[in-house]
Amino acid sequence: MAPVAEPFPISHITGRYLLFDVDAISYARRAHNICGVLIGTIPNLSQQNVFLGVPLELMPEEARVLVEQGHAYLVDEVEAHRTGFMEMSREDRLAYLQSMDKQGMEQAERTKKKSEDRAVRALKSKGLVPVLHESAQSEAGESATTTETLDACTTIADVKNDTSLFDAPPPTLVAVQEKIVVPHYITPTASYPPLPISQPGTTLPLPPAVVSYPLFRYLHGKGYFSMPGLRFGCHYSVYPGDPLRFHSHFLATGLGWDDEFDLLDIVGGGRLGTGVKKAYLIGGEDANKGKEGDGVKAEHVRAFSIEWAGL
Numbered sequence: 001m002a003p004v005a006e007p008f009p010i011s012h013i014t015g016r017y018l019l020f021d022v023d024a025i026s027y028a029r030r031a032h033n034i035c036g037v038l039i040g041t042i043p044n045l046s047q048q049n050v051f052l053g054v055p056l057e058l059m060p061e062e063a064r065v066l067v068e069q070g071h072a073y074l075v076d077e078v079e080a081h082r083t084g085f086m087e088m089s090r091e092d093r094l095a096y097l098q099s100m101d102k103q104g105m106e107q108a109e110r111t112k113k114k115s116e117d118r119a120v121r122a123l124k125s126k127g128l129v130p131v132l133h134e135s136a137q138s139e140a141g142e143s144a145t146t147t148e149t150l151d152a153c154t155t156i157a158d159v160k161n162d163t164s165l166f167d168a169p170p171p172t173l174v175a176v177q178e179k180i181v182v183p184h185y186i187t188p189t190a191s192y193p194p195l196p197i198s199q200p201g202t203t204l205p206l207p208p209a210v211v212s213y214p215l216f217r218y219l220h221g222k223g224y225f226s227m228p229g230l231r232f233g234c235h236y237s238v239y240p241g242d243p244l245r246f247h248s249h250f251l252a253t254g255l256g257w258d259d260e261f262d263l264l265d266i267v268g269g270g271r272l273g274t275g276v277k278k279a280y281l282i283g284g285e286d287a288n289k290g291k292e293g294d295g296v297k298a299e300h301v302r303a304f305s306i307e308w309a310g311l
Helices: 022-034 062-070 077-087 092-125 134-140 149-162 214-220 264-274
Strands: 007-015 018-019 038-041 053-058 074-078 130-131 173-175 226-229 236-239 250-254 279-283 301-306
Touching: 007 022, 007 062, 007 077, 018 022, 018 062, 022 053, 022 074, 053 250, 062 074, 062 214, 074 077, 214 226, 214 236, 214 250, 214 279, 250 264, 264 279, 264 301
Parallel strands: 007 074, 130 173, 250 279
Antiparallel strands: 007 018, 018 053, 038 053, 226 236, 236 250, 279 301
């Protein structure tokens, strides 16, 4: 795994915050407790949603906390692509296209070899002896003896040396015709290269600070992992460690310090959390202590957990 230098770029595209680099995705999860959600699909199977891949979409809260702490910076990908491709020289474009053609030819050759190996194994399993096609043999010449031809000679010799009372039928020789290699067309999954990686210089506004952001940052500062909690009717599903290893402990909902809430919502959240073996967590920021601009500290946030108990 390649090392990731901080700050690393977060792509901002149509209001969404995305990570395309696999190393950056792994590093953000391992070092900064940022999970995100994989949203990439296979181009020819766009309806499948079981095995998703890159890019990784970050919640605005995740992107904001990374930028605020200096671990990442935002990149306007639309502007970066527009200026990057307009300023690219003709020589760079031709070199990149040639590298794509080379990768396509190498992939086609690997695919052809696998197909020929499968055909040879299938013929051998049926007792047939695969040999090169006549046209392929004439092109290769007498000096280019293939493995299939050697296998054929060995099989015929074994049959002749057989001590059976009855002569075994000679093995059937099956010609394996060599296919023409057609290069594959490679569709790059990222623009870097050919574009250079954008450096932290352009200033983009921070992701919007929603009402639940102080609670998210508070839990993140305590070492918790947070995932979207939509299916539980809350803002975040909070884990004590990596979600791949732990079950969530809290269903968290962020509230404003002076916001009014219905008591039945607290009762419903507590019962739901207890029903799924979690605790319901609410919290907010004390607006009198934390002001926007001077950095809200963790002690300005208070959180309360509610658990349903039958009496």
